[in-house]
Structure formats: structure tokens, C-alpha cells
Amino acid sequence: MSENADFVPLLLDWFAQNRRDLPWRRTYDPYGVWVSEVMAQQTQMDRVAVYFERFTARFPTVAALAEADETEVLKAWEGLGYYSRARNLLAAARRVMAEHGGRLPADFAALRALPGVGEYTAGAVAAIAFGRDEVAVDANVLRVLARVCDIDAPIKEPAGKAQATTLARELLPPGRARDYGEALMEFGALVCRPRTPDCPACPLAGHCAARRLNIVPDRPVLSKSKDITPLDVATGVLVHAGRIFIQKRLPKGAWANLWEFPGGRIEAGETPEQAVVREFAEETGFATRVETKLAVIRHGYTTYRVTLHCCLLRLTDLPEAAPPPEPTLTAAQESLWAAPDELSRYAFPAGHRKLIEQFGESLRRPGEARPLLDLSAGGDDPPRTPSTGKV
DNA sequence: GAAGCGTGGCG
DNA sequence: TCGCCAAGCTT
Numbered sequence: 278m279s280e281n282a283d284f285v286p287l288l289l290d291w292f293a294q295n296r297r298d299l300p301w302r303r304t305y306d307p308y309g310v311w312v313s314e315v316m317a318q319q320t321q322m323d324r325v326a327v328y329f330e331r332f333t334a335r336f337p338t339v340a341a342l343a344e345a346d347e348t349e350v351l352k353a354w355e356g357l358g359y360y361s362r363a364r365n366l367l368a369a370a371r372r373v374m375a376e377h378g379g380r381l382p383a384d385f386a387a388l389r390a391l392p393g394v395g396e397y398t399a400g401a402v403a404a405i406a407f408g409r410d411e412v413a414v415d416a417n418v419l420r421v422l423a424r425v426c427d428i429d430a431p432i433k434e435p436a437g438k439a440q441a442t443t444l445a446r447e448l449l450p451p452g453r454a455r456d457y458g459e460a461l462m463e464f465g466a467l468v469c470r471p472r473t474p475d476c477p478a479c480p481l482a483g484h485c486a487a488r489r490l491n492i493v494p495d496r497p498v499l500s501k502s503k504d505i506t507p508l509d510v511a512t513g514v515l516v517h518a519g520r521i522f523i524q525k526r527l528p529k530g531a532w533a534n535l536w537e538f539p540g541g542r543i544e545a546g547e548t549p550e551q552a553v554v555r556e557f558a559e560e561t562g563f564a565t566r567v568e569t570k571l572a573v574i575r576h577g578y579t580t581y582r583v584t585l586h587c588c589l590l591r592l593t594d595l596p597e598a599a600p601p602p603e604p605t606l607t608a609a610q611e612s613l614w615a616a617p618d619e620l621s622r623y624a625f626p627a628g629h630r631k632l633i634e635q636f637g638e639s640l641r642r643p644g645e646a647r648p649l650l651d652l653s654a655g656g657d658d659p660p661r662t663p664s665t666g667k668v
Numbered sequence: 669g670a671a672g673c674g675t676g677g678c679g
Numbered sequence: 680t681c682g683c684c685a686a687g688c689t690t
Contacts, residue, residue: 317686358674415686
């Protein structure tokens with residue numbers, strides 16, 4: 278692989294000309310770099326930038342974050358996914374206050390010891406925020422090195438990662454870890470892209486082993502992909518006396534500590550309406566009936582592709598004037614009856630947030646003869662059947 | 669080592 | 680529509 282021995286100066290030149298203007302690059306404040314790197318885990322930079330601005334405006338320093346409630350932090354993270362990142366970030370901020378005097382440590386090992394900081398993030402913060410000679414090997418770096426240096430091991434598996442990491446360290450120009458690390462990743466994101474590498478415009482083309490061998494489509498070597506399971510889920514918006522029932526999920530597993538409408542998997546032979554009534558009874562003890570179907574929302578997560586059937590529910594055998602009953606919770610740690618305009622305070626999974634936006638929109642639409650969802654209580658006559666559009 | 673953990677964009 | 684993929688970490 279002698280042909281690539283000298284590509285790093287070209288890479289640094291390219292970066293100097295093509296560096297994106299990302300918010301944390303204005304000052305490289307360590308706290309900002311850290312937040313951006315945690316947000317960037319399994320997330321593309323264009324999305325990170327939007328959340329970053331809002332998050333750091335609300336929590337501008339380690340101290341400000343450390344003093345926050347988890348509820349607020351999750352709300353600021355809402356829609357970004359992988360919510361354990363937010364909970365770990367908060368826990369780490371509190372530890373930085375307690376153990377590091379409120380200043381993020383510059384040392385790789387001390388960074389690596391913080392919750393939510395793995396090999397990548399520790400290297401990225403050490404190099405980018407503090408200029409330490411460390412490497413940050415993310416999916417971009419793996420792909421770039423697999424192509425330029427012709428790594429033939431599956432690049433996401435330990436052997437392939439180890440080869441790439443060794444190469445990345447050997448190629449690191451001492452004292453320039455920040456530019457080098459950012460350049461490798463930026464180059465992977467903008468030029469040496471996953472399925473559409475821009476080889477004709479590539480400044481490293483003359484140094485790329487995969488290009489010389491005409492095997493760019495075969496680099497990196499990919500692992501076998503996992504199956505995606507289709508899943509039908511029913512969820513219910515229970516309305517009583519103008520308030521909506523929501524519950525806070527358990528502290529472990531998917532969407533830990535986020536709020537939601539109760540619901541669950543539609544079993545074989547069940548209709549969505551039957552499933553949501555059954556699930557509601559199991560999770561809250563409430564006896565309900567379906568008043569109307571509100572929406573069908575499609576979304577995916579990890580190994581599932583979910584079709585979410587959303588129903589408007591009413592309590593059976595309870596007058597609207599009666600006070601909201603107390604649930605017996607089996608799938609949640611807490612619950613409450615929220616006024617419609619209070620729902621925006623809580624963090625919901627994306628599918629449920631879409632549902633809220635949809636029926637919130639119908640509330641605000643004045644031209645309709647009757648709102649899609651009538652939250653103004655009473656509820657004697659059911660609303661018109663809405664069109665179950667995808668969201 | 670493998671699986672769990674979100675979401676949205678794109679070809 | 681569908682599969683792939685993203686500046687990964689934890690258990």
C-alpha cells in the first residue's frame with residue numbers, strides 16, 4: 278500500500294478548502310465538542326447541527342446541564358433517538374462537576390470513563406477539543422481507509438476495525454490530530470460517501486488502492502445485514518373530561534423514561550381496535566371503547582418496521598363529569614391526565630409525537646364543521662370518521 | 669460477540 | 680416501497 282503513504286497532506290488541504298461551518302467549530306469549546314460528538318453517534322451532522330443549537334442554548338455549560346432535570350434533557354433530545362445518550366450525557370455532566378471541578382477532562386482515559394463515552398467519542402473529544410494526538414475512528418474513517426488502503430476484512434467487525442484503527446494511528450500527523458480527525462470524517466461524509474463515492478472529484482484518487490484495483494464498489498467489505506421484522510402496533514388516545522391519559526415508560530429498554538400513549542402489539546387474529554382495548558386494560562386497568570380511528574403511522578426502529586394504528590378511546594360506563602380515575606400501571610412508572618396544551622412539555626417517541634401533531638392540527642382547524650378530535654368534553658356524538666392518512 | 673437501542677434521508 | 684446507512688455505546 279505504498280501508493281497511499283502520502284495522502285494525508287492532500288486530505289488536510291482538501292479539508293482546509295471544504296470544511297463545513299458547524300456551530301461547535303467556532304470556538305471548539307470542549308463542552309460543545311462533547312455534546313456534538315454524543316449527538317453525532319449514529320446520526321448525520323446536518324441533523325446534529327439543528328439539535329445542537331437548541332440544546333446548548335438551553336444548557337450552555339457543563340454546570341447548567343448538570344443542574345437540569347432529566348425530563349427537560351429528554352425533551353431537548355426528543356426526536357433525535359437513542360435516548361440513553363441523553364441520560365448518559367446528564368449523568369456524565371454531574372460526574373464532571375463532582376469529580377473534575379466542572380471542567381471536562383482532556384485525557385483519553387478520563388473521558389473514556391464517563392458514561393456514554395466510548396472509544397470513538399473519547400478519541401474525538403481528546404483530539405478535536407484538546408488537540409491530543411488521538412484518533413477518532415467512526416464509520417466514515419472506516420470506509421475511507423477501507424477504500425484508500427484496500428482493507429479486505431469486513432470493516433464493521435473487530436478485525437477490520439482493528440486494521441483501520443492501526444492505520445489511522447500510523448498516519449496521524451503529530452500535533453494535527455484535530456484537523457486530521459475532522460478531515461477524515463468530513464471527507465467520508467462529503468466525498469468518499471457510502472454508496473455514491475464521488476471518485477471523479479476525489480483529491481485522493483491517485484492514492485486510492487481500491488480505485489487503482491477497480492474495486493471501489495467492493496470496499497468496504499460489508500457484513501451480512503439483519504432482517505427487518507414488520508410489526509403492527511395499536512395505541513390509544515384516551516380522552517376524558519377534556520384531558521388525555523399519558524404514561525411514563527419504564528427506566529430501561531426502548532424509549533426509557535419517555536412518555537407515551539398506552540398500547541402494544543396486535544396479536545394474530547386481532548383487529549387494531551380489539552388490540553388497543555386489550556392493551557389498555559392490561560397496562561392501566563381501564564375499561565375503554567374505541568370511538569374512532571385517528572391515524573395510521575409508519576415508522577421503523579432498529580430491527581422493526583412498525584405500523585402504528587392510533588385510536589381515540591373513551592372510558593366505558595363513566596360519565597364525562599366524573600373525575601378522571603386512577604390507573605393500575607403495569608407497563609409504566611407514572612401517569613397523568615394532561616390538558617392538550619400540556620403535551621408539548623413531555624418527550625414522546627417520534628411516532629406518538631406525530632400523532633399528537635396530527636390531532637393538534639385538527640383542533641386548530643376552524644373551518645371544519647366538526648373537529649377530527651373533540652377534546653372539549655361532552656363527547657355525546659362521535660366525530661366524523663377521519664381519513665386514515667399516513668403521516 | 670451479538671443484540672438492543674431511534675430516526676430520517678436517500679437511491 | 681424497501682433496504683441501507685449514519686462523527687456508537689452498553690450489556
